[in-house]
Amino acid sequence: MDLLLTDGTGIKLYTDIDMATPTLILGNNDWATKDGKLLGYYQNKGYYFPREFTFSRTSEGTYIGRDGLIKTADAGIARVDFQNNPNGALLLEPARTNIGLWSEDISQWNLSFATVQDGFTDPFGGNKAFQVDFAPEVDGTWPSFIRQGVTTFADVVHTSALYCKYVDIQYLKFVLDGNSAPMVFDLTDGSVIENDTSGTWYVKSPEVTDMGNGWWKIVFYRNETAFGSNKPNMYFFVGNNALDTLNPNVGSVQVAFAQVEQGSYPTSYIKTEASTVNRGIDDIAYSSLQNGVLGTDSGTWFMHYQWLNQIGGATSAVHIRKSAWNNESFYLYNYENTVRIGSTTPVETLCFHTLTGDEVGKPVKVALSWDAGVYQKAYVNGVDRSAANIGDATAYAFTHLGLGNVSGLTANGLIWEMRFYPTALTDTELEQLTS
């Protein structure tokens, strides 16, 4: 079979090579879980054999199933998410708490000149959306709105998320309380037409995602600089933009799945009712890399992954190690749109690639090879991105794979596929593997 690959400067024709056989494969549309375990595999003589990862999470967690619906995984069960990905990807997130109460039962919110109806089709095809019917206000002072009070924390970033759908109101207003500056959102095209950042208390950096079915996911942040320890609590406030002349003051909108959490990026939905709910950290590990997976001083590690918070700010990491972390380890992480690979002993940067163009916000394919204890090559998306000094670092007889623990970072992302080989793949193989 011939394979066409572009190298950025033109089209090169490769004859599909006889790739080395991986000794561990996780994912790539082969997913199976049970309590505390995630099933990888290898093949020998055409038969399948297990490579079992350990997994832990102390609470339930949600994900999008193959059928597109929101599912709930029990504690200890790994989540494979199929949103925008028919092959699924292992979803790994840090611990978070939804501090917004009644996250999907809008009837429990404060309703001002508004009524709600349940049972509408939600963004994922279920029936958990509510329709909010705004009525004309009586006193002329306030527009109609729905509101949920949220007890917040001082001096930390808070991230809010809500799904909204147009019915017959074009504009929605979001404020943090009655005195803060508004953000106004156009439900017909997903644009933010107003984001008033005056004063010290406002909706910050709204991000809108088109769900492709009429629903919008609106994510925004609370500015953190002004209030310090005296920071007031906030409202999750969704109002009919009646005071704005752009909009009539009656009509309907559909909403679903509200979430407010500490942190600089949104994570998967956490259902709440009368109390806040915590989702524990996802933790995955494999502790037998020297048992037929990697060579004692050689190997290749391939990752096809997407760290969800890779745009701006600190982000996620995964590592393999010989013994304890920080001692003879190799790690892969992203920071502000870069793919970084490093070793700890000695401290070396093996790859530092800045994602550009179409690479930004997309899954990346990364592979690192080593032989005779020395790192050989680091490929990112089909291109050799090895640092100049890559050969200086020492590769050890790695035994463990784990997540996080790189400068305190945890994992927040999607692993589409992971592979290990016992030998250092050739340049051609690395290029093909990561293209």
Add this chain to the structure above:
Amino acid sequence: MVLIPSGYKAGKLYSVKPTDGTGDFTFSRATGYSSRTGPTGKIQEVADNTPRLQYPKCPAVLLEPSRENLFLNSDVGATQTITVVSGSDYAIYFLDGDGQIDLTGATTATVTKSDLDLSGAYLFTAGSTSLTCTVTGTANMVQLELGTYPTTYIKTEGSTVTRALENLLLTGIDTSGILTGATGTLFFKQVSLNNDAETKRISLSDGTSANRLVLAFNSDSTISSFMQIAGVTVASNPVVGFTYDAGQTINACVAWGGSDFKVSLNGELFAGSLTGTPIAFPNFNTLDPIGSRYYGEIDEMLIFPTALTDDELFELTNPEWTSYSQMAQALNYTLI
């Protein structure tokens, strides 16, 4: 030696090979009621000292721990209060009827009919010393037993009944020619009943802990094997990273000879070294010389006088999973 459980009588389990009777096992289970699931899928009583070939799948020899049914007149369930040990683990189930048993006192729960594989049994830790079982409707063939998992049905009448320990023993392996020297291979295909606090062991030995080959299904879900000769460990466990679950079929093989000690588990080979000269072990026993017993279902067992090759070990133990989904289901995973 080839054991494919099929022929038996009181005190005896017949092997397919050798055909002269020297490979036939001695079986013992002293007194008390014991039962099995027969070929028709019905619960059947099995006489004392008679091996239990468990159906309805291809029959396997069932070996269970000793258990006592505390539920009186168990064939037809009726409300009763039973003395239990506070802080101890119990299992309760019933196999016939569409009624229910409401538990109060030492625990609070409602028990409904269990499947034949006992998967519907209710497990609990007693919170006090008195358990009241209130039967509503029909709840027959009831069993309440001390333990962290349920075992096969034990019929009671006016007093509790205990099923005795079971043992499978083959002697004279050395003199019969099944093992003739310092090499050999033991193949053991089995399904574990559970992987809780009990370590389950089979052994080849001379009846002492000084000379033995042990294959252990450990309480931490690992499998291990080692050999001692004249009290010295001549082969340490080479298995790393292999775990098992209750209900999972394990094809286990141990081969030894020369300087090699190899363990193959479901097609995965773990190679170790042999630093001494083994004896031709005379006995196989489901009771290890140090006292650990094997509990589970034995599907098949083979003994070879030679150490099989790596390819032969692979062929013998390979579960032959030809797809990811087939493998996942066999290992009790949920496919996503």
